[in-house]
């Protein structure tokens with residue numbers, strides 16, 4: 002989401018102001034730090050980054066802080082770092098050109114409706130593009146700061162989404178990732194009257210009609226909204242990539258209830274089992290938090306049990322990080338850091354074995370790879386339908402093309418192969 006927000010900011014500056022990108026810090030007239038606040042670490046990093054930019058920036062260059070930390074700290078950022086010229090919340094990126102010339106401007110309105118805003122064109126990767134389908138989140142997961150920083154969920158009208166996808170395809174895109182905080186809750190609320198797709202499954206059908214578009218991905222869906230109709234569309238629509246993120250958070254039904262996730266361990270296992278049955282070659286990824294307040298050894302054992310049963314191909318796992326404005330931060334039964342850290346090591350060590358096996362199993366297979374990244378030493382990289390990174394010997398004429406590749410070697414996070 003932040004990567005796409007950065008693209009929106011760049012697009013606006015390109016369209017309305019005489020700015021262009023530079024790779025050299027000391028040449029920049031404007032430095033924008035687009036922040037995350039989902040854990041404590043990136044927030045603390047912000048102030049050290051500001052210090053570095055202050056030291057190396059060109060005389061007179063402006064510094065702006067955008068994104069989720071901007072939303073939740075607001076003017077506190079300027080109080081702590083007066084060198085910062087403006088603060089722009091995650092839901093206000095369309096206002097970038099209104100704040101760059103206002104000293105100490107603060108735009109952090111989380112009720113602002115950006116859902117029909119027409120951003121300029123900028124794609125960091127022209128072949129694999131991201132298109133927002135909703136903004137904000139209506140869930141109230143007790144560990145999560147996102148509803149505070151990004152506000153209530155509003156869906157973007159499907160006609161605008163299809164138009165945006167078509168525009169990207171006309172510019173050479175083969176793959177689109179539909180983006181939302183809670184992507185498969187699409188259609189819950191619109192800022193204007195909506196005549197097209199009413200829910201996420203219908204939207205997938207509409208987007209897949211775009212001619213020239215070959216692949217559709219989406220991030221991130223919520224396990225609660227993975228109904229049978231959606232799973233059937235996922236399995237049967239040939240344009241939808243067979244990669245799905247199913248964020249578990251915890252394998253314990255007790256902890257899931259404390260987290261207010263709205264599903265149980267059984268529901269989660271049932272959904273994943275169904276996905277694997279319907280799409281045998283599917284790659285499933287997930288997020289897990291260990292050390293959530295009150296997590297006992299039995300609760301953690303439930304998480305390990307789900308890991309064994311689902312065998313996630315990719316996993317993003319973290320120790321619980323108490324965030325301001327979230328109910329869980331005030332829970333009294335916080336878990337000792339050393340205990341949480343040991344659980345994380347156990348989880349990650351086991352997952353590494355599973356990931357290794359999943360990658361090794363690809364050797365000898367023939368995969369369709371969309372090439373989008375030219376590397377040094379005569380190599381080119383791309384992604385399989387299931388989202389695995391593949392490197393082969395090849396040159397720029399493969400850029401933006403989908404080709405069959407025989408996988409010859411597997412590493413933990415990438416594959417090697419040759420064209421067939």
Ligand code: SF4
Pocket residue numbers: 138139140141142145146147148182183223
């Ligand atoms: S669904 Fe839950 S975890 Fe995801 S953004 Fe919304 S509140 Fe946060």
